[in-house]
Amino acid sequence: MSQHKVILKNIFYTYPDGKKAINGISFEINHGESVAIVGSNGAGKSTLLLSMVGILSPDSGDIRIGDLAVIKKNFSTIRQKIGFTFQNADDQLFNATVYDDVAFGPRSYKLSEIEVKKRVERALEIVGASHLMERPPYKLSGGEKRSVSIASVLSMEPDILLMDEPSSALDPKSRRRLINLLKDFTHTKIIATHDLDLVLDVCERTIVLGNGQILADGSTQKILNDGELLDRCGLEKPFALQSCPICSKR
Numbered sequence: 001m002s003q004h005k006v007i008l009k010n011i012f013y014t015y016p017d018g019k020k021a022i023n024g025i026s027f028e029i030n031h032g033e034s035v036a037i038v039g040s041n042g043a044g045k046s047t048l049l050l051s052m053v054g055i056l057s058p059d060s061g062d063i064r065i066g067d068l069a070v071i072k073k074n075f076s077t078i079r080q081k082i083g084f085t086f087q088n089a090d091d092q093l094f095n096a097t098v099y100d101d102v103a104f105g106p107r108s109y110k111l112s113e114i115e116v117k118k119r120v121e122r123a124l125e126i127v128g129a130s131h132l133m134e135r136p137p138y139k140l141s142g143g144e145k146r147s148v149s150i151a152s153v154l155s156m157e158p159d160i161l162l163m164d165e166p167s168s169a170l171d172p173k174s175r176r177r178l179i180n181l182l183k184d185f186t187h188t189k190i191i192a193t194h195d196l197d198l199v200l201d202v203c204e205r206t207i208v209l210g211n212g213q214i215l216a217d218g219s220t221q222k223i224l225n226d227g228e229l230l231d232r233c234g235l236e237k238p239f240a241l242q243s244c245p246i247c248s249k250r
């Protein structure tokens with residue numbers, strides 16, 4: 001299905017203070033692919049994701065989601081296709097209650113309140129946050145905010161999930177729930193993360209960024225098993241691939 005293909009061609013982005021954060025990035029992601037974007041702090045992951053949803057406008061280059069260029073006149077259509085979660089959940093939650101935050105997307109589709117309620121209840125249940133429904137988001141813990149911000153995109157039933165550090169601040173049970181929901185989501189997933197064990201579980205393909213450029217792009221198994229590459233990129237093998245220090249001494 002070409003309508004959900006994600007295409008980036010030669011993207012450059014410079015912050016207003018002159019910091020060149022993206023320095024010529026191109027890739028294509030097909031419908032249904034599950035792709036991790038990894039790289040050390042400051043590699044450009046968040047800047048790239050913010051450009052893909054039109055929150056930041058690249059200096060040059062082309063970004064297309066399906067047939068649509070990511071430009072102002074297409075923002076509302078594109079944001080219906082892409083469920084984006086920010087690195088900082090506080091950027092996502094701005095309503096008086098959790099219910100209203102998770103209802104915000106479905107309401108913008110002009111769905112009936114009955115349908116909105118169904119979607120809110122379903123999304124909160126998936127992330128294990130039904131009990132938070134009436135709470136003001138600003139009073140929640142970091143992990144609770146993260147779960148609610150994920151629910152607020154699931155309720156939009158997007159074609160593409162674009163998530164920035166989705167497992168940060170989650171407790172182990174919530175993280176496992178996130179991994180399961182990502183595995184169940186069969187459309188396109190693009191996940192920027194430091195959580196390489198999650199990557200190993202969820203993403204078939206990994207793109208490694210460094211200094212706003214692509215350092216590697218290929219199969220997750222191959223990249224996460226390449227200790228020398230990971231070392232060069234400031235990353236560490238996921239725990240699941242590290243040999244046991246006691247056994248390996250024998």
Ligand SMILES: Nc1ncnc2c1ncn2[C@@H]1O[C@H](COP(=O)(O)OP(=O)(O)O)[C@@H](O)[C@H]1O
Nearest residue numbers: 015017019021040041042043044045046047048
């Ligand atoms: N608002 C900003 N103004 C100036 N520089 C920024 C801003 N946000 C991020 N940067 C810089 O851009 C680079 C890429 O940052 P970012 O995309 O947040 O990286 P990552 O998400 O991989 O940690 C870093 O050097 C960071 O310091």
Ligand SMILES: [Mg+2]
Nearest residue numbers: 045046047087
């Ligand atoms: Mg980031």
